[in-house]
Amino acid sequence: MTAPSIERPRPAHPRPAFWQPHWQAGFAQLGPAFVRQVLPTPLPAPHWVATSAAVGELLQLPVGWQQSHDLLEAFSGNALLPGCQPLASVYSGHQFGVWAGQLGDGRALLLGQVQGQEVQLKGSGRTPYSRMGDGRAVLRSSIREFLCSEAMHALAVPTTRALCLTGSPAPVAREELESAAVLTRVAPSFIRFGHFEHFAARRQYAELRQLADFVIERWYPHCREQADPSGRATYAALLREVSERTARLIAQWQAVGFCHGVLNTDNMSILGLTLDYGPFQFLDGFDPGHICNHSDTQGRYAFDRQPAIGWWNLHALAQALMPLIDDAHAAEAALASYEAVFTEAYVALLRAKLGLARPCAGDADLVQQTLALLAAEQVDWSIFWRRLAQAAGQDDYAAVRELFADRVAFDAWLLRYKELTALAGQGFEPDLMLKSNPKYVLRNYLAEQAIAQARQGNFEELQTLQTLLARPFDEHPGFGRYAGFPPEWASRISISCSS
Structure with missing residues (x-):
C-alpha cells in the first residue's frame, strides 16, 4: 500500500528547537x-x-x-x-x-x-x-x-x-x-495482541519471531531462563507472563468500576496496560451487566464480561504464538493460571476496599455478598466504598445505610462484615480503606461538562478535573460536588466508538 502524499510540514520558527530529544532505538x-x-x-x-x-x-x-x-x-x-x-x-x-x-x-x-x-x-x-x-x-x-x-x-x-x-x-x-x-x-510500548495476530495470519513467521524476541528482550528477559534449546518454552513463558499481567489489569478495572467498552484484540496491550480510551465509563450505580458503549449492541463488552473477554483475547494471542510455541498443551498450560491470578488479585483489591489488610477465612464470601448487596439496588459504586471507608474510621454507618432502600438487608450484611473482622482478629484499617477507595473518578457527566466548556474555548473545568483526578484519594475541600451523585441526565449520555 502506498503512503498518502502529504506535504512535509515546516517549522513555524527558524530558531533552534526548544527541545532536542535524544531518540533511543525502539x-x-x-x-x-x-x-x-x-x-x-x-x-x-x-x-x-x-x-x-x-x-x-x-x-x-x-x-x-x-x-x-x-x-x-x-x-x-x-x-x-x-x-x-x-x-x-x-x-x-x-x-x-x-x-x-x-x-x-x-x-x-x-x-x-x-x-x-x-x-x-x-x-x-x-x-x-x-x-x-x-x-x-x-x-x-x-x-x-x-x-x-x-x-x-x-x-x-x-x-x-x-x-x-x-x-x-x-x-x-x-x-x-x-x-x-x-x-x-x-x-513503554504500544505493541498490541494484534501485532502478533497480523504476522501469524500472514504466515510471516520470521517476523512473528522477530517481534516476540524484541518484546522478550525489552520487557520479559526472564522468560529466556527456560532450559529449552528450541526456544519454545521461552515463547510459552511469554504467553504466561502476558496472561497474568492481563488478569491483574482487569482485576484492577473491576475494583475501580471501570468499563473499557471496546476490548478488541487490537486494543489489548502486550505489557498489560490500559490502551485506547474510547467509549469507556466508570460505573455510577453498580449494574454488573452495564454496557458503556452504545455500539456494542450484543453486550459483548459489558462490565461483568470483561474478565472473560480478557481470557478470550488471550486465546487469540496464544493462537498467534502457536508457530513459535508449537505445542498446544504448552500454550494451554501458559493460560491455565489466568483465572486463579484474576481471582486472587480481585479478592485482594476488594479485601483492601473492605479494610482487611490480610487474607482471612470467609473474605472471598464477604466480597461476593457485598457485590450482591450493591447489585440488588444498583448502589453507586464509588460513593458506597468511600462512605464505607469513612464510616469504618468513625464506627458510624448511618451514611452508608441510607444508600439502601432495603435496610434489613444492609443491616444483615453489616453484621456479617463486623463479625468477620472480629473472627479474623483484625480490626478495620481506615487508612487502608481511604487509600483503596477513591473519592473522585472521571464520571461521564463530569467529562461532558468539561467538554462543553472546552468547545467554547474555556478549559477551566478540564483543569479542575485534572487536579482532582491526579490525587483522587484526597478530600480536596470545597470540591465535594465532584464526588457527589450524578445528575439525572447523566444516565442519558451515550458514548460510541465514533471519535
Whole structure:
C-alpha cells in the first residue's frame, strides 16, 4: 500500500528547537515489515488545551515546555522535532469477536522513544493504515482520553499516559461536525495482541519471531531462563507472563468500576496496560451487566464480561504464538493460571476496599455478598466504598445505610462484615480503606461538562478535573460536588466508538 502524499510540514520558527530529544532505538528498528514512515498532516491555528507536568518530567522535557510555541507546533503535527522520523505500525485483530484482518495505526504516529518511553501523536492525519478514515481525532474524545489515562495512573492502574492535548478549529465529520485535536500519548510500548495476530495470519513467521524476541528482550528477559534449546518454552513463558499481567489489569478495572467498552484484540496491550480510551465509563450505580458503549449492541463488552473477554483475547494471542510455541498443551498450560491470578488479585483489591489488610477465612464470601448487596439496588459504586471507608474510621454507618432502600438487608450484611473482622482478629484499617477507595473518578457527566466548556474555548473545568483526578484519594475541600451523585441526565449520555 502506498503512503498518502502529504506535504512535509515546516517549522513555524527558524530558531533552534526548544527541545532536542535524544531518540533511543525502539520499535522502529524492527524494519519495514512492521512500520511505514509517514509525515503528520498539519492542523491550522493550533492551541494548547491541556498538558501534564508529571509526564513532561517523565520525558525530562525542559522547564517551561508548556509555553513553547515550537512544541505546540510539533505536538500538533505542524513541525518535526529534531531527528524525528514519524512511523505508523501495522497490526490486525479481532473486533467484537470477528476477524477484521489488517488494521494498523490509522491515525497515530510514533515519533520515537525517549527515556524508555514511546511518544505517539494520535489524530495527526492519514496513514497507510487509515482505510476509509480521515486519520483525525476530535476534541471530545481526546479530552476523555487525556483525563482518563492520567486518572487511571493516579489510581495505580497500569495505563498509557498523556503528555499534552492540542486543539484546532479544523472541522472533523463524525456523527456531527466537531473540531480537531491531537493527543500526545506515552507508553513503554504500544505493541498490541494484534501485532502478533497480523504476522501469524500472514504466515510471516520470521517476523512473528522477530517481534516476540524484541518484546522478550525489552520487557520479559526472564522468560529466556527456560532450559529449552528450541526456544519454545521461552515463547510459552511469554504467553504466561502476558496472561497474568492481563488478569491483574482487569482485576484492577473491576475494583475501580471501570468499563473499557471496546476490548478488541487490537486494543489489548502486550505489557498489560490500559490502551485506547474510547467509549469507556466508570460505573455510577453498580449494574454488573452495564454496557458503556452504545455500539456494542450484543453486550459483548459489558462490565461483568470483561474478565472473560480478557481470557478470550488471550486465546487469540496464544493462537498467534502457536508457530513459535508449537505445542498446544504448552500454550494451554501458559493460560491455565489466568483465572486463579484474576481471582486472587480481585479478592485482594476488594479485601483492601473492605479494610482487611490480610487474607482471612470467609473474605472471598464477604466480597461476593457485598457485590450482591450493591447489585440488588444498583448502589453507586464509588460513593458506597468511600462512605464505607469513612464510616469504618468513625464506627458510624448511618451514611452508608441510607444508600439502601432495603435496610434489613444492609443491616444483615453489616453484621456479617463486623463479625468477620472480629473472627479474623483484625480490626478495620481506615487508612487502608481511604487509600483503596477513591473519592473522585472521571464520571461521564463530569467529562461532558468539561467538554462543553472546552468547545467554547474555556478549559477551566478540564483543569479542575485534572487536579482532582491526579490525587483522587484526597478530600480536596470545597470540591465535594465532584464526588457527589450524578445528575439525572447523566444516565442519558451515550458514548460510541465514533471519535
